[in-house]
Amino acid sequence: MAEKTQVKTFPAPEELATPTDLSPDEAQAVTEAVNPLIADTFALYTKTKNFHWHLSGSHFRDYHLxxxxxxxxxxxxxxxxSERVRKIGGTTIRSISxxxxxxSIEDDNEEYVHPGEMLRRLIEDNRHIVQKVRSAHEVADGCRDYKTSDVLEDVLEGAEERMWFLYETSKGENNTA
Structure with missing residues (x-):
């Protein structure tokens, strides 16, 4: 197996350098706060689609949709x-590796997960996203990157809404097969 090499995300190579009034340290701090959130967003997307594709049971249609x-x-x-990271001079996600x-969101490769357990796991993963967004928001604010904070507020709103919908949907759901 090939050895993993850390993908450099800051500063961008000269050909991709983007002018910004943020200091190099500020831009790097924001890049390092947002890129793991983007990776977790991809992981949550994949897990959500996994559960969407592998649902079974009496609530199939509602949960599937x-x-x-x-x-x-x-x-x-x-x-x-990702575009915010680029606009401040960083680079972002390049590959699945x-x-x-x-x-930091774990993959879910189980052959079968009960629908109630799917909802529970997605609530927890969305909660994790909420926590990461709040942390990245604090970094962006501290680095005077208010536009990134604004973008993160939209991400936060969506994650909190998903948690709410998943929680309300899961009420009364038996989490065992």
């Missing part, structure tokens, strides 16, 4: 966050 909607919302947050280096 809900998880598809959530996956679309999650994926829609990647580009705005880069995602795996940075992600």
């Amino acid at each position: 809900l998880l598809d909607e959530h996956a679309e919302q999650i994926l829609a947050t990647v580009d705005p966050m 880069h995602i795996s280096e940075l992600q």
